[in-house]
Structure formats: C-alpha cells, structure tokens
Amino acid sequence: MLELKNISWEIPDGDKILKGIDLEIPDGKMTVITGPNGGGKTSLAKIIAGLEVPNSGEILLDGENITDWDITKRAKNGIAYAFQQPVRFKGVTVRDLLNLAAERTLSEREICSVLGEVGLCARDYIERDVDASLSGGESKRIEIATVLSRENAKILVFDEPEAGIDLWSFTSLIDAFQKLKNESGKSLLVISHQERILEIADYIVVIADGNVRAFGEGKDVLPQLLKEEKESKCPLGKDKKGENN
Template identity: 50%
Template sequence: MLKLDNVCYAVEEDGKQKFILKNINFEIGDNETIVITGHNGSGKSTLMKIIMGIVPVTSGKIYFNGVNITDMTITDRAKLGIAYSFQTPVRFKGLKVKDLLITAQKTNTKLMEVCNYLSRVGLCARNYIDRPLDDSLSGGELKRIEIATTLARGARLNMFDEPEAGIDLWSFDGLISAFNENKAKNNCSNIIISHQEKILGIADRIIVMDSSKITMMGKRDEIMPSIKSSKVCSRLQGEDYE
C-alpha cells in the first residue's frame, strides 16, 4: 500500500543542513497497523506530515498503491485515500460538528451514522452534534471529534498523531475498539504515533525512531521487549512502559 524509499527531510540552520528525517525506509501493507514511537524530536510527526504532503521531502520517494505521490498535493493524496489526524486539531469556526462529519463521508450520510462516529470516540452525540467547532470545545473534545472525522472518511490509510492526547481513561478502551473495528470493516491500514502501551498492543508492527532515524522496526512481539527495557524506555515520554 504505502512505501517510503530513502526519504530525507532537512532544513537550513546556521548555514548548515540539519536533517529532521534521514534515510527513512519502510512499507505498510493492506489491513495493517503500524505504531511509531520514540522520544520528542525524533521526527515522528514530521514523518506523518511528509506522507500527507504537508511537508515536502528533501530527497527520496513515496509510493501509494504503486503510484509515485512524492510531488502530489495534500488534496490529491486525500483523494487517493490518505487521511491524517493532527496532534493538535484545527478549529473550524462557522461549522458545526455534524457539518464536519457529513463533509468527511462525502455521501448521502444519515444523521444516525454521524452520531455513531461520535459515540465510537466516547462522545454523547446528542450533546455534540450541533455544537460549533469553536473555543467552547476543550482540546480533548476537539481531539475526539477530529478522530471521528478521520474514521468517517473511510480512507485506505489513516494516520493518527498521538490520538490518546486529551482522552480520559474512561474513553480510551472505546478508542482502541474504534481503531480495530474501522480496520476490520474497511480493510484499511493505520499508522499511529503513540507512547501508550495499549495502542502499542494493537500494532502489527512497531517502528522506533531516534535522532531522525528508524532505529528499530519489526513485529510487535519482537519489539516490545526492547521498548520495555530501560535503555529504550529512558528515551521515551511518560511512564506508560513501566
């Protein structure tokens, strides 16, 4: 489905080239979930933005279903079936929650279907369906609405940047179920950035990043012991692995 071939991204800093991503190579197949983890500043979010086309590559190629999308716009990538949920969601003033979800589906969506997406991310549809997407929503509420919107797109490849941010523990298991159900229903693939052990637990494969590079990659059961070791654990955020 998705292939990154020697992808690099660099910026100019003090007259020198500084690599944010260096020699990134991996593939994700159909109906597969990859979780990317690593400490802050390792390049995880930048990698997602490059796949979505928000940030241009410095060198290397990106392929989606055999098509070279390296120079494609964000819109064209979305049309091919790539969806992205930001780490910090965008507020769309002037729109209501239901407007965003209905637009995401691009079909003759029934209101009940829209409500189901909100319920799957732990929000009471009756309380949110007509809410404006403005400053009255907390960061956690907005995060869940954006995740629901991404799921509603029915994309072939869904990318979620730290979906657990702002999500209370009561709703967390429901979020995990939503990812699994969406994958099974739509035969889609997921790339998730997370440090949370429960999310790592649904991965088919795990990628660990450090200092702009992929340092480990493999099946979940092969990588988890290394992640839980003190050497790797000390470089990751939080206490989720302890």
C-alpha cells in the first residue's frame, strides 16, 4: 500500500502548495484524485513519482519509507508515472519506448494491442519517433500506452489522461482502465476532472487548496461532487467567485 503521511510542499518563493496531506492509496483499486485547478493534484503526483521532494512528511510503500528514493528507484520498485505533458525524445521510436517500458522485446501483436487500448493504429505509429512531429493527443496516448506496458509496475499514476484525447480514444481508455482495475491487481491512481473516469473510480480523493477535502468510496463521494457542481459550488467550500461558504 502507498501511504502519504503529513506531506507538505512549498515552492521557492515560500508559497505552500501542499499543506499536510494524509492519504492511504488502497492496493489493487482505482483511486481518482480530483479537485479545482491549481489545488495541488499534479504536485502530489510528482511527489509520489519522485519528481519533487516534499519539505516534510513521509511516503511509505508497503511499509517502507521511500521519501528519499529518486524517480528511477521508485520506477524500479513499481511506481509508473504518466506525465500531464508527455516528454518527447528524438531518435527513439514508439516501439523502442514500449520495449523499454516493458523491459523486454514486445511482439508486434503485443504492441498492436497496447496501442489499440489508447486508440492508435500500430501500423501508423510503431516506427515513428516520439518527437515533436507527434500531435499533442498522439503524444499523450503514447505516454499512456508506455505506462500500460510497464509490466513490473504495481502503482500506475496517470495525470489527466483525458487531456487532448478525442472521444473515440477516450472510450478505449475507459475500457483499458476498467480492464486494469478488474483483472490486473495493480493500483491505479488517476488525476482527472472527467465524470466518466470518476464514475468508474473505486475511491475518490478531492484535493483543494493543498488539502484533502474529501476521501471515500466513489459511490459516496461522486454524488456529493455532482450536487455541488449543480449548485455552482466548487468542491472545496468556495463558490465560483472564490468566496468561502
């Protein structure tokens, strides 16, 4: 299990972005982190992946303190992270990237299958460089396919997988998440604002203003979120003008 204990993080100018986050991410379940823009979701995901170091607090993986582990060590020990804005590499093909992620040579069929899960036709992409020639949506889908290929990963972290993805590919992605959640035994941690992703979550965490504002089973948290949205409130106890209520 991944546990976050009293995680705080501030940026160099002294602004506190995360203010003592306590969370237990259940094993083998799909947990979706949601909340208003700028609330601290990506910052938290980066801290989990080892891209940022918290100013205080601890991260435990299966009881082991991993707070000081860098991104490589965390990746080797099963934490896979899909960036909100994917990194591009000139001279590396889609095939290379997927083989690297799987830590073995995947068959054409396996590559087809994983690209198909994100709505890409392998024939058109397998030998393409993962560089700036890819559109934003293509690059995002390849990034997601890379994380799906990480066979050794125990915890898959996706930051706004829906961003820039067309409706058809999005439907494939929902199916891929459903399959992972039902069959893989892996933990999925997904940052999302998308109602269809929230609907399939086992657990939902609402992060706002650097705090956990709600955490619980999706069936309990989602109706409250939707009710607040209908009443034009943000899920943080502020209305849309930013006034507390």
